Amino acid sequence: YEDRKDFQGTLVELIEKTIEWIDGRMYHGGKIPERGVIRQEVMQFHLPSLRELVVNAVAHRDYINTGSRIIVSMFDDRLEIQSPGKLPGHVTPKNILREQYARNPFILQTLTEWGFGEAIGQGMDRVFGDLKRELYPKPKLQDTGGSFIFTMMAKDVKKALGTNRAVPELEFNERQE
16 A cells, blocks of 8 residues: 555544545546636545545444444545445345435434434435436445445546647747747
8 A cells, every 4th residue: 555544533533534535645637618617626536425435434334343444445446435344234235225224323313413414315326326427437336244345436537637638739930939
């Protein structure tokens, strides 16, 4: 690994520090669209979705498994959030957009009251919808039995910005030179 950080603190501090760490290390860019004047931000990973995923990892992890921790791994092409414990209740990677189950309802309620979610089971729906709308590759979900891993695929920032294009040679007249 190139960079490693272990965070300590309250659940809210863990969420905020993790998002700040990811945001500070991922690629950011901006471009002016062909039809418009307002700059569009292009990010390697979709930050609002990351926020939702980190909140979910904190709210739904298996806290009985004290020997494990939430692990966030960032690569050039993806970001993985691994949360201790299999998916809760009857939720599976295949039905996660249709089903919901709160493993830690009191933690979820507290985070909701503090503004970190709505607790109505639509967080993953929003993540998948936002990623599709923002043209990110489809994420991958894996339940290993011991943990749940959400893999968000990266957006190729250089390609999205169009910086892979060759720069045309310009011809100058005598006065311009």
